Amino acid sequence: MTTVQVPEKQVGHVPAQTSWISSCPGGLWEVHRRWLGRRLQGDNTPTMGSLCKVKVRRKAEENTLQTYSNEHETTAVADSSEQTASYPRSQDSVLQVPLDEWFLLRMGEGQCDIIEGCLEGMKPGEMCVFTICGCNAKTSNAAGCDANSPLTTGEGLSQPFPCFTLQLHSLTSGQESWQMTPGEKWGWVQSHKQRGGQRFGNGDIWGAADCYCRAVKLVITLQVQTRRNTDAEKSKEGVDEDNDTALALPNGGEKEEAKHSGDSHTPADEEYKTVKAELHFNLSLCQFKLGQFEKARDSSMKATELNPASTKAWYRLGQARMQLGELEDAREAFGKILELQPDSVSARTALKQVNSRLKDLNNKLGQRLSKMFN
Structure with missing residues (x-):
């Protein structure tokens, strides 16, 4: 809003x-x-x-x-x-x-x-x-x-x-979001994600996009807490903690975390990245269907950064870039899919479409240059 x-x-x-x-x-x-x-x-x-x-x-x-x-x-x-x-x-x-x-x-x-x-x-x-x-x-x-x-x-x-x-x-x-424990925030993230899937299935694309946006806003605020959890585990194994992360936590870090440690499930770093990547991908799909191709490109880029092995995210990125006329970048995205999944028929088809459009553009450019010099 x-x-x-x-x-x-x-x-x-x-x-x-x-x-x-x-x-x-x-x-x-x-x-x-x-x-x-x-x-x-x-x-x-x-x-x-x-x-x-x-x-x-x-x-x-x-x-x-x-x-x-x-x-x-x-x-x-x-x-x-x-x-x-x-x-x-x-x-x-x-x-x-x-x-x-x-x-x-x-x-x-x-x-x-x-x-x-x-x-x-x-x-x-x-x-x-x-x-x-x-x-x-x-x-x-x-x-x-x-x-x-x-x-x-x-x-x-x-x-x-x-x-x-x-x-x-x-x-x-x-509660305001800053008053919530990490577990409470994670519960809201999961409920928004589930609700977004239900709305998308019912054809409510605007509503689904709203759910995924709400989830993304909350999951971003969880990054410090999940990183803190990972660092705490390393600390138990004799690895030094990141002091900057501790300073970023409210109310002194350790005391606040101990206070809420038993509230509810808090995601580990890997689970956090996986869900965040899924949220950005789902949001990009909604944005693509709503004709918001620049937003769909940006969301799918974030999904590929979080999960470089996601062929679906690369495919959505390629589609958005095709719609925006970013053909070289689209070809790179579809090519990435073939590196991960060489037998992908959809990626090969999309790549042929991109190459065909690039060939047409090059031919038109050649004709214009020819007229200029003749």
Whole structure:
């Protein structure tokens, strides 16, 4: 989620109006949020893992605030023992949540990126209004549709952008990523990876890409801890530790690590690299299917750096470079596959395509040079 702060009166540390870009299964949407009613005091706001009891409705009636006030008093608070409802994500919806009813949403799971963005900085008992408009051709044609109506409606352009209210009734405690133990972070990484695979299988490419991006952001912060684990093992065998790594750990390194050593599984260095490579590869596949070829190239390059033996990563890199017209680099990528797997039919086919395009380019260049000198 990309956030752009709008210069307007600021309350506390959160601006009164904020804009950002969010994704849904149909594409990218620009979101504008502003507060309704009086801002409350306190630091109790949603963080990763917080279970939030919220209600979303289309903004229409003038007595929205009064209606919300009455409902808020009679609705049970969020309980950490409760489970989020299984609300299926849909390719034909803008918001991936039910309207006009209280429901539970867990921050960080990416059920609806728009709603999670709106919840940032909110306190229990507060309310905001948000407007959404499409950022590409497909979503722009649906800018006036209802949150859970088809994105492909062709009459949206003549309608105003959808405007909704979001009410946060209550929430359970969560954690910022820097407060998590390595084991807790690794658990989130694995859940994002699994969720990304499920969404990809259901054709929700934007949602899958969001999951893999969330996982990559978390797994990067784990690098120090996994390196620390590896160095600690070497230390037991009589190998000196890297003092720079110890200094990079919060709260003195050893004490913090000992405190959380029994929390949950923390990956060893090899497992960390393997999963990180898989995440970058999966992300590159999503980016390629979304036509984001430069991003797909960069992600697949990272995957090959982490796992040079991955023929799938090299193949994705070659495909992205072909789309970008980087034919020499594409030929090198496909050639790498044949070094690892000489009988790869797909690599040989792709290499023939690259050589054919290079031959055509060379012929055209030769013709132009010939005309210049004649």
